[in-house]
Amino acid sequence: MENVLFVASESTPFIKTGGLADVIGSLPQALKQYEQLEVRVILPLYDEIPDEWKEQMEYVTTFDVPFGWRNQEATVYTLKHNQVIYYFLANDYYFTRKGIYGYYDDGERFVYFSHAVLEFLVHGDFKPDILHAHDWQAAMAVVLANIRKPVDQMKTVFTIHNIKYQGVMPIDIFEDFFNLDREHIGGLEWNGMLNCLKGALFHADKITTVSPSYAEEIKYPYYSEGLHPMLIEREQDLVGIINGIDTKEYNPLTDPYLAVNYRSARSKKIENRLALGEELGFEMDLDQPLYVIITRLVEQKGLHLVQHIFEEFLQEDVQFITLGTGEQEFEHYFSDIASRYPNKVAALLTFDEGLARKLYASADFFLMPSKFEPCGLAQLIALQYKTVPIVRETGGLKDTVLSYNELTGEGNGFSFTNYNAHDLLNTLNYTLKIYHDSDQWQQLIRNVNKSQFSWKESALEYGRLYEQLVPTPIYG
């Protein structure tokens, strides 16, 4: 039996701000199919975690966490969900706050979390063979594990879900936050700052990211956010493994949010569209295709491209609905355009899981022209709901969406290469051409219906990676 401990800052169904939570909430379950692996997860116990979960938690242990000049307590609770054991690390001072990120002391909070995880390895009774940490908030756990070696022979894996967020702090907090010799500053330092993500890239035994294309892209300055030299240095230990999605959770045949459940019938999609139109007070024109954007409204998602060409494309017979909140610039833009084109555009400036599901189910096209996209889960959900994705060829979008080719009849969506608004417009115009050509459209939809992105294959790849790190075979 090999023990693996996931260290992360969010996980469904307990607490979520983005795709990281979906991965932490579904990959350990997918790894369960291999009996030789015992995968558990440790998360901070945020105030925001709903009471229904807190009520199920059982007390495990309390211990001191020496941390710079401080000594902060930690208490660990546990619960079992879908066969997976989760640990929740409680500290009122750091985690009993509203929301989960965005505080001036986020650096201190997550460095504390990593210190506390290390102490838990010393005091608790779960001794991992592999510590697998995700994103900058958990990166210091890798650094500390490699330096302090709390469990004999334990190896480390670090996964980059988004290299844009690195956990950068002034170098002079080193003594304040760590009880380490100064010789360890080198591993953490980057461009004169202390950088959590870089520390993990320096110390981890293996590094993964969430798609093969992103694993290549981050070796170049355009995508690396300054860290390409580190990734080139660790190239031998870097691998891209595409995320899956929980296909039980995202299933139009059973999804309780939908007006009408379906496997693939387009007529049922239309029924969902009519029900949604009624709910929103937005008149759906069934002669026109419906495009949706479902995303956090941030630059990463390619919204500047959309802004450039949106009004021009709206001259066509199309309808658009956007769902999501985010930067004011985009919120204003979409609400303004919706008020100027009330019959064509609805802008839902909220985030609501139920509405999102109804949109996936109702739409013909799902637009995601990201500037960069480590993996992207929304395009996979769109495919599950038989909605045609339109993406830019970057990261996981490139690895999961193949642009439709009229000559060969292959492809499950549409894509364009360069981050260029006119390429996006040309692609959108092309989607209309295929939509109105019934033979081509039928063929495209057949391909969409066949697309599958469950965790099965990817979980196997993680297993193979773990196997390289431990002495006994995992897959027999």
Ligand code: GLC
């Ligand atoms: C981050 C990335 C996204 C990826 C997700 C899960 O949110 O931006 O592309 O799908 O992590 O790995």
